[in-house]
Amino acid sequence: xxxxxxxxxxxxxxxxxxxxxxxxxxxxxxxxxxxxxxxxxxxxxxxxxxxxxxxxxxxxxxxxxxxxxxxxxxxxxxxxxxxxxxxxxxxxxxxxxxxxxxxxxxxxxxxxxxxxxxxxxxxxxxxxxxxxxxxxxx
Amino acid sequence: xxxxxxxxxxxxxxxxxxxxxxxxxxxxxxxxxxxxxxxxxxxxxxxxxxxxxxxxxxxxxxxxxxxxxxxxxxxxxxxxxxxxxxxxxxxxxxxxxxxxxxxxxxxxxxxxxxxxxxxxxxxxxxxxxxxxxxxxxxxxxxxxxxxxxxxxxxxxxxxxxxxxxxxxxxxxxxxxxxxxx
Numbered sequence: 001x002x003x004x005x006x007x008x009x010x011x012x013x014x015x016x017x018x019x020x021x022x023x024x025x026x027x028x029x030x031x032x033x034x035x036x037x038x039x040x041x042x043x044x045x046x047x048x049x050x051x052x053x054x055x056x057x058x059x060x061x062x063x064x065x066x067x068x069x070x071x072x073x074x075x076x077x078x079x080x081x082x083x084x085x086x087x088x089x090x091x092x093x094x095x096x097x098x099x100x101x102x103x104x105x106x107x108x109x110x111x112x113x114x115x116x117x118x119x120x121x122x123x124x125x126x127x128x129x130x131x132x133x134x135x136x137x138x
Numbered sequence: 139x140x141x142x143x144x145x146x147x148x149x150x151x152x153x154x155x156x157x158x159x160x161x162x163x164x165x166x167x168x169x170x171x172x173x174x175x176x177x178x179x180x181x182x183x184x185x186x187x188x189x190x191x192x193x194x195x196x197x198x199x200x201x202x203x204x205x206x207x208x209x210x211x212x213x214x215x216x217x218x219x220x221x222x223x224x225x226x227x228x229x230x231x232x233x234x235x236x237x238x239x240x241x242x243x244x245x246x247x248x249x250x251x252x253x254x255x256x257x258x259x260x261x262x263x264x265x266x267x268x269x270x271x272x273x274x275x276x277x278x279x280x281x282x283x284x285x286x287x288x289x290x291x292x293x294x295x296x297x298x299x300x301x302x303x304x305x306x307x308x309x310x311x312x313x314x315x316x317x318x319x
Contacts, residue, residue: 025189030280033185035288037299041193048201069311076304079297094293105279112280112289119300126307127198133314135205 004053011053018046026120030109036116040075040123047124048131056135068125068132075122082114141181147174159214165203172196186284 022043029035051059083094091098096111098104151171158164172195179188221227253260270283270291278286288296 029285029289030282032282033189033284035186035282035285038186038189038193041190041198045193045197045201048198052201072304072307076300079300083293083297094297096290108278108290109280112278112285115289115293115296116285119296122300122304122307126303127202129307130202130310131205133310134202135208 008053011049015046015050018049019043022046022120022124026116027113029116030112036119037123039116040120041127043120043124044127044131047128051131051135056132059132063128065132068129071121072125072129073122075118075120075125078118078121079115082111082118086111141178144174144178144181148178159216160212161207161214162204162212165200165207168203169196169200172199186282 022039022045024039025034025042026036026039029039047059047063050062082096082099086095086098087093089098089100094111094115096108099107099111101107101110148171151167151174155164155167155171158167172191175195176188176192179185179191217227257263270287274283274286275281278290280286
């Protein structure tokens, strides 16, 4: 799509707004509809939109293979790690209320925030990776 | 009324996607299908599911299908008349028709025992739902029941789900990534 200037300008202009919306969806999963999964998909979609408009090589310049691979595993690690933290804090696996963060309600709230962020990161970067690897030029 | 309209559009979309020879067109029709599906979920007050359907079904799935199409041909393979008349081709067609009819009949038979939509006497509305609606805020301290169920009550399931997605990413890397020499 190198020759479509409108597509390129519009997608470049919209990408940050889509990312902001994705972060909003991840952060407000406990208040309204949405959560880590949906927000992660939207976050991935913003990058995919950029890659569709500018091409795979330009996209790889923005987000290198190594970075996306590392983030892909980091999300799952955050999720599982919070579970381990709960055990270390004296609860069962993924029993957020036992985290040492003040009251039980606050701890379970923050624990859920944490895993939503983990889910979001993994989903976003897996979607980006699948797109990058599937859409390789022959 | 509008529910029947939406369901009709879904059926039309599904049939249209089947008969499209242009696979890019079929992918876009499936995106429309997902969006209408999201509207139906919103009508059923399942906003979280609708959100997922709109972002995953209509957004990412279409994009990934188009990405897959970039590795293959855009148009469906065109069979010649001789190929269509072959006994093996006819046999495959008849067998798949029988399979589809049997599966459909089993699914319809399965719905006969289901409770009416919105029936207050249904088992789910008797035990699980009231418990979540009454206790979620006290148990977890957050307001969105769906998020509380996903992240807290069913935390293991969501961990497994995330691992499945992660595994999918790893598999794609292992299968498709070109190694630089």
